[in-house]
Amino acid sequence: MSPLAFTFITFAASIVAGVCGSILGLGGGIVVIPVLTLLLGVDIRFAIGASIVSVIATSSGAAAAYVREHMTNLRVAMLLELGTTSGALTGAFLGGLIAGRWLFLIFSVVMGYSALAMFQKRHSDPSVPVPPDPIADRLKLHGEYFDEQAGEVVRYRVTHTPLGLALMYVAGMVSGLLGIGSGSLKVPAMDLAMHLPIKVSSTTSNFMIGVTGAASAGVYFARGDINPFIAGPVAAGVLIGATLGSRLLGRLKSSWVRVAFVVVLLWVCLQMAYKGIVG
Amino acid sequence: MTSTQTIPQNAAVLKVELLISNLLRIGVITSLTIVVIGTVLTFVHHPEYLQSRDALADLISGKNAFPHTIGEVWTGLLMLHGRSIVIVGLLLLIATPVMRVGVSIFAFLYERDRIFALITTIVFLLLLLSFLLGKATA
Numbered sequence: 001m002s003p004l005a006f007t008f009i010t011f012a013a014s015i016v017a018g019v020c021g022s023i024l025g026l027g028g029g030i031v032v033i034p035v036l037t038l039l040l041g042v043d044i045r046f047a048i049g050a051s052i053v054s055v056i057a058t059s060s061g062a063a064a065a066y067v068r069e070h071m072t073n074l075r076v077a078m079l080l081e082l083g084t085t086s087g088a089l090t091g092a093f094l095g096g097l098i099a100g101r102w103l104f105l106i107f108s109v110v111m112g113y114s115a116l117a118m119f120q121k122r123h124s125d126p127s128v129p130v131p132p133d134p135i136a137d138r139l140k141l142h143g144e145y146f147d148e149q150a151g152e153v154v155r156y157r158v159t160h161t162p163l164g165l166a167l168m169y170v171a172g173m174v175s176g177l178l179g180i181g182s183g184s185l186k187v188p189a190m191d192l193a194m195h196l197p198i199k200v201s202s203t204t205s206n207f208m209i210g211v212t213g214a215a216s217a218g219v220y221f222a223r224g225d226i227n228p229f230i231a232g233p234v235a236a237g238v239l240i241g242a243t244l245g246s247r248l249l250g251r252l253k254s255s256w257v258r259v260a261f262v263v264v265l266l267w268v269c270l271q272m273a274y275k276g277i278v279g
Numbered sequence: 280m281t282s283t284q285t286i287p288q289n290a291a292v293l294k295v296e297l298l299i300s301n302l303l304r305i306g307v308i309t310s311l312t313i314v315v316i317g318t319v320l321t322f323v324h325h326p327e328y329l330q331s332r333d334a335l336a337d338l339i340s341g342k343n344a345f346p347h348t349i350g351e352v353w354t355g356l357l358m359l360h361g362r363s364i365v366i367v368g369l370l371l372l373i374a375t376p377v378m379r380v381g382v383s384i385f386a387f388l389y390e391r392d393r394i395f396a397l398i399t400t401i402v403f404l405l406l407l408l409s410f411l412l413g414k415a416t417a
Contacts (some may be wrong), residue, residue, distance in 0.1 A: 210376035
């Protein structure tokens with residue numbers, strides 16, 4: 001393969017990664033890493049560096065549209081970033097102390113459970129009242145957005161803010177430690193604990209992963225893991241894909257987004273179980 | 280139920296949303312443009328990249344060294360090296376979410392939302408701290 005062909009294939013695969021990631025609130029590493037390592041023979045080090053770039057590109061590429069359409073809950077995002085950034089810092093400190101193997105197994109179980117719980121919620125009615133949360137009231141976290149597919153304004157109330165914040169701390173720590181699950185732990189936490197509508201959870205996760213990604217990208221750059229020949233086409237493709245994806249999400253049915261997310265979550269759960277068992 | 284897309288909302292929230300959305304859009308478009316220019320220049324400077332298989336092996340294995348310190352990027356930039364230009368685009372992309380957090384502090388201060396100004400300031404400081412720690416451990 002010539003460098004030119006490599007650039008085009010990477011670019012095309014990254015567009016797909018950007019579309020999927022921006023719809024589901026994930027970073028796109030699930031697509032980018034296997035394509036680069038298995039299909040194109042890139043060193044895992046550079047593949048991870050490129051996937052960090054992909055996380056930031058997915059976030060910034062789609063968030064511009066989501067924020068404008070009020071789908072992202074900015075206040076929830078900024079509050080929860082307290083949890084994700086402090087969690088990521090803790091993860092960086094704990095780095096050498098905890099055996100990755102057990103963490104992979106534990107979080108494989110957590111993700112399997114989240115996938116089941118999220119699947120069971122697929123018929124639940126978002127208008128059912130949630131338990132009152134004085135913190136959410138005080139911080140004015142409740143919101144509403146216009147759902148293009150349903151053709152109506154969806155109003156929702158946020159609940160269990162302290163639990164959500166605690167879960168984000170764990171999510172940040174795990175992504176700092178394992179370099180995986182930037183969005184796959186955030187979406188279930190917002191969906192299951194805080195009862196946000198699935199499109200709000202996914203776009204709010206999308207908004208937050210850019211910050212978590214940026215925090216670790218500096219390290220990867222300084223270490224020389226961000227290879228411009230690989231990360232360049234990834235960034236360009238993901239940015240374009242995420243912009244396309246952000247136009248699609250509004251038109252998709254919420255239950256469809258939920259089921260697609262559950263499928264990806266199960267896949268990540270299996271991947272982590274494999275890493276935990278094989279090492 | 281209403282079918283209009285305009286949702287009556289607090290004007291202050293709308294302003295902050297628009298500001299952040301515009302900031303992200305500018306960051307994205309600028310970095311995308313720089314990355315594309317850098318990639319095109321890489322191929323212009325190295326016509327052998329259009330065919331050579333050996334060149335690819337060197338590029339993706341890291342044998343063909345690329346800049347990864349600000350100094351190296353700067354030197355490469357002065358010589359219009361394609362890959363240094365790509366890195367400038369990537370660094371701008373990485374900086375975009377950080378700038379977003381920084382600008383939000385001022386947006387919340389301007390809207391007199393003290394609690395959220397404080398929350399965003401803490402997030403910004405945590406981000407800076409992780410950059411410093413990252414530099415130390417890298």
